[in-house]
Amino acid sequence: MAEGKLLYAQSGGVTAVINATAAAVIETARAAKVPVLAARNGIIGALREELIDTTRESRARIAALRHTPGGAFGSCRYKLKSIAQNRAQYERLIEVFKAHDIRWFLYNGGNDSADTALKISQIGRELGHPIQVIGVPKTVDNDLAVTDTCPGFGSVAKYVAVSVAEASLDVESMCASSTKVFIIEVMGRHAGWIAAAGGLAAREAGDPPHLILFPEVAFDEAKFLARVRSTVEKVGYCTVVASEGLRNAAGEFLAEAGTRDAFGHTQLGGVAPVLAQLVKARLGYKYHWALPDYLQRSARHLASKTDADQAYAVGKAAVEYALAGHNAVMPVIVRTSDAPYRWKIEPAPLAKIANREKKLPKGFISRDGYGITAAARRYLEPLIRGEDPPRYGRHGLPEYVRLERNLVRRKLPAYVIEDR
Structure with a gap:
C-alpha cells in the first residue's frame, strides 16, 4: 500500500459522464490500495477542509456512479487568483494537504481548472510539500486544447x-x-x-x-x-x-x-x-x-457510450499517472483513426492546456456559414456512437445513486473564503 492519500475534486459545470471519471478514479486507486478523499463542492471544499472519505462508500455505490449524472461530490465555479495575488489561498491548500497526508491531487475540470492545477503543482514543492497534480479533462464545450475531444x-x-x-x-x-x-x-x-x-x-x-x-x-x-x-x-x-x-x-x-x-x-x-x-x-x-x-x-439516459468510455478512461489514467510520479500533466484523448474510429490516452503538459481555448475549425463550417462540412x-x-443507458427501476425511472458523503474530521482552524 502506497503511503499517503489522493484528493479528487470536481470543478465548474458538471457533465452527464463526470461521475464515470470519479468512479474510475476511486476504483483504480482502491486497486492500488490508495485511500481517496473527495473535496465537497470542488476547490471550495479543499480550502474549507471539507473532505469526503470515499473509503466509507460501498463498492456498489461507486460502481453506480458510472451511470449517474450530476457531480457526486459537488462542484463549484470558483477561480483561484494567481499565486502573487492571493498566496494565502495556496498556502492554505498545502496546509490541508499536509494535515491529511495528501500526496496526489486530481482536479477534474476545464481550462481554468487546468490553470489552477498547474499553479498548485508549482507551489507545493516551494512550500515543503511536493505533490503530484494531475488535471483531468471535462467540459461539454469541447474547447480544451491538445485533447482530441473532451469527456462530456x-x-x-x-x-x-x-x-x-x-x-x-x-x-x-x-x-x-x-x-x-x-x-x-x-x-x-x-x-x-x-x-x-x-x-x-x-x-x-x-x-x-x-x-x-x-x-x-x-x-x-x-x-x-x-x-x-x-x-x-x-x-x-x-x-x-x-x-x-x-x-x-x-x-x-x-x-x-x-x-x-x-x-x-x-x-x-x-x-x-x-x-x-x-x-x-x-x-x-x-x-x-x-x-x-x-x-x-445532465441527460445521462441518452449518453454516448464513446463518451462514457472516454470519461472512465481519463479517470483511470489520471490515477496511474499520479502514482507513477507524473506531475502537471493531463490525460488527453488522441484519435488514431477515423474509420474505424480508434483512440488512446496520453499525458500532455498542463502548460499547453491551461487557459487555452480550442475553437471550431473553419473547415468544419460550410461555405454559406449555416451548416457543417463532411x-x-x-x-x-x-x-456520439453507442448507447450506455442506466439501469431502470420498477418505477420506470433510472436507478441513480446518492453517496453518503461522510466528511473526515477537521484538523485545522476554520477557513473563510472571501471574494466569491
Missing part, C-alpha cells in the same frame, strides 16, 4: 442531435397549419462545437437542421431572414440551431444576461426568443423555441 461533449452532442431530429419531425407534421419555425438554443459561449453537433441530425441533403448559427460566424439579420423564408417556402418549415454565443457584426452577444460567473464569463441565455421574435415581426411565421440549458449536460461529420459522428 459526446453526450451533449448526442442529446442535441437527437433532440433536433425528434423536434423537427414534430414540426414537420404540424407545419401546414401551425408552427413554421422551430429554434433550439444550445450551449457554447465562444466555440460552436455543440451547435455543430446539431448538424448530425441531418442524414441527407435538405434534412433539418436547415440553419446552424455559430458563434464563429457573425449574425447577418437580412441573410438569416432570407434563408428562413426560402426554407419555409421550399419544405414548409425551418429548424434552426442557435449557439448561445451568437454575436453580431460588432462582436456583441445577441443575448446577454448582464451577469458574470466566478471565472469572469458572461452569463448568456435568450438567443432563441430574440430570433423567434425577429422571425415573427419580419416574416409573420408562427414559431416555437426551446432552451434545453441544463438538460443538455470533415466536421467525420470528426463528430464517432463521438
Whole structure:
C-alpha cells in the first residue's frame, strides 16, 4: 500500500459522464490500495477542509456512479487568483494537504481548472510539500486544447442531435397549419462545437437542421431572414440551431444576461426568443423555441457510450499517472483513426492546456456559414456512437445513486473564503 492519500475534486459545470471519471478514479486507486478523499463542492471544499472519505462508500455505490449524472461530490465555479495575488489561498491548500497526508491531487475540470492545477503543482514543492497534480479533462464545450475531444461533449452532442431530429419531425407534421419555425438554443459561449453537433441530425441533403448559427460566424439579420423564408417556402418549415454565443457584426452577444460567473464569463441565455421574435415581426411565421440549458449536460439516459468510455478512461489514467510520479500533466484523448474510429490516452503538459481555448475549425463550417462540412461529420459522428443507458427501476425511472458523503474530521482552524 502506497503511503499517503489522493484528493479528487470536481470543478465548474458538471457533465452527464463526470461521475464515470470519479468512479474510475476511486476504483483504480482502491486497486492500488490508495485511500481517496473527495473535496465537497470542488476547490471550495479543499480550502474549507471539507473532505469526503470515499473509503466509507460501498463498492456498489461507486460502481453506480458510472451511470449517474450530476457531480457526486459537488462542484463549484470558483477561480483561484494567481499565486502573487492571493498566496494565502495556496498556502492554505498545502496546509490541508499536509494535515491529511495528501500526496496526489486530481482536479477534474476545464481550462481554468487546468490553470489552477498547474499553479498548485508549482507551489507545493516551494512550500515543503511536493505533490503530484494531475488535471483531468471535462467540459461539454469541447474547447480544451491538445485533447482530441473532451469527456462530456459526446453526450451533449448526442442529446442535441437527437433532440433536433425528434423536434423537427414534430414540426414537420404540424407545419401546414401551425408552427413554421422551430429554434433550439444550445450551449457554447465562444466555440460552436455543440451547435455543430446539431448538424448530425441531418442524414441527407435538405434534412433539418436547415440553419446552424455559430458563434464563429457573425449574425447577418437580412441573410438569416432570407434563408428562413426560402426554407419555409421550399419544405414548409425551418429548424434552426442557435449557439448561445451568437454575436453580431460588432462582436456583441445577441443575448446577454448582464451577469458574470466566478471565472469572469458572461452569463448568456435568450438567443432563441430574440430570433423567434425577429422571425415573427419580419416574416409573420408562427414559431416555437426551446432552451434545453441544463438538460443538455445532465441527460445521462441518452449518453454516448464513446463518451462514457472516454470519461472512465481519463479517470483511470489520471490515477496511474499520479502514482507513477507524473506531475502537471493531463490525460488527453488522441484519435488514431477515423474509420474505424480508434483512440488512446496520453499525458500532455498542463502548460499547453491551461487557459487555452480550442475553437471550431473553419473547415468544419460550410461555405454559406449555416451548416457543417463532411470533415466536421467525420470528426463528430464517432463521438456520439453507442448507447450506455442506466439501469431502470420498477418505477420506470433510472436507478441513480446518492453517496453518503461522510466528511473526515477537521484538523485545522476554520477557513473563510472571501471574494466569491
